[in-house]
Amino acid sequence: MDVQQLKTAVGSGLLSFPVTHFDGDLNFDEAKYRRHVEWLAGYDAAALFAAGGTGEFFSLSPSEIPAVIRAAKASAGKTPIISGTGYGTALAIEIAKSAEQAGADGLLLLPPYLMFSEQDGLVAHVKAVCNAVGIGVIVYNRDNAVLTADSIARLCDACPNLIGFKDGVGDVDKVIEITTKIGDRLVYVGGMPTHEVFAQAYFAAGVTTYSSAVFNFVPALAQRFYRALRDGNQTVVNEILLDFFFPFVALRNRRKGYAVSIIKAGLRVLGDDPGPVRPPLTDLTREELKLLEGLVRANAEAKAAAE
Numbered sequence: 001m002d003v004q005q006l007k008t009a010v011g012s013g014l015l016s017f018p019v020t021h022f023d024g025d026l027n028f029d030e031a032k033y034r035r036h037v038e039w040l041a042g043y044d045a046a047a048l049f050a051a052g053g054t055g056e057f058f059s060l061s062p063s064e065i066p067a068v069i070r071a072a073k074a075s076a077g078k079t080p081i082i083s084g085t086g087y088g089t090a091l092a093i094e095i096a097k098s099a100e101q102a103g104a105d106g107l108l109l110l111p112p113y114l115m116f117s118e119q120d121g122l123v124a125h126v127k128a129v130c131n132a133v134g135i136g137v138i139v140y141n142r143d144n145a146v147l148t149a150d151s152i153a154r155l156c157d158a159c160p161n162l163i164g165f166k167d168g169v170g171d172v173d174k175v176i177e178i179t180t181k182i183g184d185r186l187v188y189v190g191g192m193p194t195h196e197v198f199a200q201a202y203f204a205a206g207v208t209t210y211s212s213a214v215f216n217f218v219p220a221l222a223q224r225f226y227r228a229l230r231d232g233n234q235t236v237v238n239e240i241l242l243d244f245f246f247p248f249v250a251l252r253n254r255r256k257g258y259a260v261s262i263i264k265a266g267l268r269v270l271g272d273d274p275g276p277v278r279p280p281l282t283d284l285t286r287e288e289l290k291l292l293e294g295l296v297r298a299n300a301e302a303k304a305a306a307e
Contacts, residue, residue: 014222045215138163139155217267
């Protein structure tokens, strides 16, 4: 898949981050992961981010990431696979190259480790990663890596394979500035935690796709919400927000790191145990798991009744 084909694919529908499956000793469980990616690919994701944020990129070693990418590519059929990369520039380049060699269709550049940097430094970082590979790159504004519209414009001029901008900051006015100044040179992706609760505001800002973490365990519900949003069906949007997403976010917000842990818990509720999260994250308590199970069951029953 060439750079422009990937850009088109990313903008064509809903995206998601598969969780990374571990066994009881916290080793990568390739067989379970492959089954999961194959299942998700059947629900028409436009692309899947392997070894991304929800896939615990930050807890994977650089040597594990190519194995995750190869497993995803072997199981996803025609669905494009975008690998996470990040940390300092040298390590981000190393991971990016190994992911490209493993067959990744593109890269999501996550924030550098620890340091806050000036715009010139961030531009140099993104440019170096883009120049190191031939596949498409999506830059992720989040935490300590927040590029301005002018910096992104500079990168667009310098990096032909920069195809996308993802926002996880939530400053919609800045997003509007970026989408207005850059136009269709990039594809724009929403990346807030449980982005569905922010999606209406982002759609108005010109960001018409996003990565859905809950797609991991309620893919049909995630796609139903996305279609309702795209179609302007406010009744269905409100219904799903009230019945599922708002209570889900309240449960997610109980502890730090649950944005990842609760997604693995969702799969556990379905009987497909993806294994624990790696430290320093922690898993949901038994009580919280029961609350999540009730939420998933109630929404499944509501969908069945509607049909």
